[in-house]
Amino acid sequence: MTTTISPLPDLSRASTLFQALSDPTRLSILAMLRGGEQCVCDLQAGLDAAQSRLSFHLRVLREAGLVVDRKEGRWSYYSIVPEALTEVHDLTVDLQPSARSLPVHRAGSCCG
Amino acid sequence: MTTTISPLPDLSRASTLFQALSDPTRLSILAMLRGGEQCVCDLQAGLDAAQSRLSFHLRVLREAGLVVDRKEGRWSYYSIVPEALTEVHDLTVDLQPSARSLPVHRAGSCCG
DNA sequence: CGAATGTATCAACGTTTCTTGATTAATACC
DNA sequence: GGTATTAATCAAGAAACGTTGATACATTCG
Numbered sequence: 508m509t510t511t512i513s514p515l516p517d518l519s520r521a522s523t524l525f526q527a528l529s530d531p532t533r534l535s536i537l538a539m540l541r542g543g544e545q546c547v548c549d550l551q552a553g554l555d556a557a558q559s560r561l562s563f564h565l566r567v568l569r570e571a572g573l574v575v576d577r578k579e580g581r582w583s584y585y586s587i588v589p590e591a592l593t594e595v596h597d598l599t600v601d602l603q604p605s606a607r608s609l610p611v612h613r614a615g616s617c618c619g
Numbered sequence: 620m621t622t623t624i625s626p627l628p629d630l631s632r633a634s635t636l637f638q639a640l641s642d643p644t645r646l647s648i649l650a651m652l653r654g655g656e657q658c659v660c661d662l663q664a665g666l667d668a669a670q671s672r673l674s675f676h677l678r679v680l681r682e683a684g685l686v687v688d689r690k691e692g693r694w695s696y697y698s699i700v701p702e703a704l705t706e707v708h709d710l711t712v713d714l715q716p717s718a719r720s721l722p723v724h725r726a727g728s729c730c731g
Numbered sequence: 732c733g734a735a736t737g738t739a740t741c742a743a744c745g746t747t748t749c750t751t752g753a754t755t756a757a758t759a760c761c
Numbered sequence: 762g763g764t765a766t767t768a769a770t771c772a773a774g775a776a777a778c779g780t781t782g783a784t785a786c787a788t789t790c791g
Contacts, residue, residue: 669752676749
């Protein structure tokens with residue numbers, strides 16, 4: 508009855524993505540990664556963040572699929588997964604009010 | 620093009636927006652609002668959410684600037700602020716790794 | 732081998748967020 | 762006026778989140 512009007516994407520996936528993006532430290536990490544792959548130690552220096560703190564946030568980003576890591580020797584290199592940001596991008600488009608959606612609202616009379 | 624690294628937007632504004640979008644209930648609210656303005660009572664029915672719970676989430680969305688409300692009689696009508704979603708949209712674009720950004724990483728040697 | 736380095740994980744704690752039920756405020760209807 | 766009705770707010774508790782310091786694990790170097 509309360510049918511979805513148009514193809515709203517998986518809400519739980521969406522909230523996971525937005526949640527991962529909802530922290531300033533994590534946004535700073537992503538900002539640093541825009542220029543390309545970075546190792547944890549460089550991120551640590553650039554962000555002036557404690558090691559375990561950084562590791563925590565990298566894990567959140569990784570589990571949301573926003574970044575991937577690559578091990579090389581004793582270093583871990585992280586980089587952005589562009590497709591994930593595209594996914595977020597598409598979500599914001601899907602959420603925009605669309606003129607062609609059902610005009611559910613009956614002006615003047617509300618709530619039966 | 621004068622692009623250097625790129626204009627990273629206000630992190631705290633960004634995290635407020637993403638935080639507001641990080642909850643499934645709030646995403647459902649926005650999904651319902653895509654079709655146009657809705658009163659709280661209709662949202663309540665559509666989402667099967669307790670009144671105070673809905674009110675809480677509407678406040679989060681409102682304070683993030685993602686929705687506005689309009690009072691009419693004893694009803695409150697909420698609707699999406701498209702500009703706010705555009706803002707989010709732009710953020711995802713800004714976060715995309717750009718080939719023309721500084722290639723900070725020196726392959727092979729890390730951390731001085 | 733042992734020591735040093737880079738990173739992940741864990742446990743503990745404080746903070747924030749979400750939910751619930753009760754109360755309050757404003758409007759409408761009799 | 763009194764009584765519904767709609768929605769915001771508050772207080773309390775539960776759950777999720779973020780920080781810190783300690784520990785564990787793997788890799789490199791001597």
